[in-house]
Structures are given as structure tokens and as C-alpha cells.
Amino acid sequence: MALITLIYVSSAVRSVTSSDIQDILKQSREANGKKGITGLLLFKDGNFMQVLEGDAELVDALHQKISNDPRHGGIITLFREPILQRSFSDWKMGFKDIGHLTEDEKAGHSNYLDRPLNDAVYMSNPNEAFILLQAFKNTVR
Ligand SMILES: Cc1cc2nc3c(=O)[nH]c(=O)nc-3n(C[C@H](O)[C@H](O)[C@H](O)COP(=O)(O)O)c2cc1C
Incomplete structure (x- = not known):
């Protein structure tokens, strides 16, 4: 089995609500579990x-x-690379709304939190996106 990691950014359509996101997560966790994603x-x-x-x-x-x-x-796909091991093995699909963090959660992340997730910085330097995802993985439900 050839393992890869893929990172993309996108913009929700205007009508998407937090309950739509909950639906996406429920669907994703079930389906990803079956596929080992x-x-x-x-x-x-x-x-x-x-x-x-x-x-x-x-x-x-x-x-x-x-x-x-x-x-x-x-x-926009930022990154698609072969990997030897997973960095997010505990998450069938973790989720975090980083637009609504507690002051504690914000600490040390100001450079990421000041820019949108689809900022050009991530396109020119996709590794930054990986660092951002890594930074929040331990705070995810
Ligand atoms: C931002 C976003 C992320 C998604 N992530 C996943 C995911 O990780 N796994 C998944 O199965 N579906 C995910 N979906 C939902 C899929 O687009 C699709 O609706 C789902 O796989 C069901 O497809 P099906 O009806 O053909 O089975 C995501 C959708 C959006 C908008």
C-alpha cells in the first residue's frame, strides 16, 4: 500500500452552516474509517x-x-506527497474551527490566525500548511 498525504484549501459556499459541517464530519468519519483514511x-x-x-x-x-x-x-491542492508514516493516525477526520478559539488556544499561533486558510503563503510554501495542521492536531475533538 502506497501511503500519501494530500492537503487542500477551499471556501465554503455562503449557505453552509455549522450543522452542515457536522453532517460532513459524521459522513466523513464513517466513510474514512472504512477506507483507512x-x-x-x-x-x-x-x-x-x-x-x-x-x-x-x-x-x-x-x-x-x-x-x-x-x-x-x-x-486548491497545496501538497500531495508519498509518506512513510501518518501524522494524523488518531483522526478518522478531526475538526477544529480555528476562527473561534479560546485565548489559551490562540497562544503562540498569531501568525497563522491572522491570515485566511487560503492565503497565498500556503500556496508558495505548502509546508506552512502542514505546520498549521500539526499545531492544532492535539487540540482537536
Ligand atoms: C470540506 C469538505 C470535506 C470533506 N471531507 C470528507 C472526508 O474526509 N471523507 C468523506 O468521505 N467525505 C468528505 N466530504 C464529503 C464528500 O464530498 C462527499 O459528500 C461524501 O464523500 C459522500 O459522497 P457519496 O454520497 O458519493 O458517498 C467532505 C466535504 C467537504 C465539503
């Missing part, structure tokens, strides 16, 4: 950033399906 979904001020990890074929197929999902648009 792990990862983390961040949301901030209408934008998503998601990392998907798993078998290359399964991750590519899911990414294709997610790209066609009408609940978001403006999808």
Missing part, C-alpha cells in the same frame, strides 16, 4: 483546510469526490 479538517471564517492521509488510490478518489462537492469551491 485519516486526517484533519480546519475551518476559519468560511475557508477549509484539510489533510487526507491513506492509500494513494483511495485518497485521490476521495479528493476527486470532495472537489465535486457543491458545499464548497475554489479548491
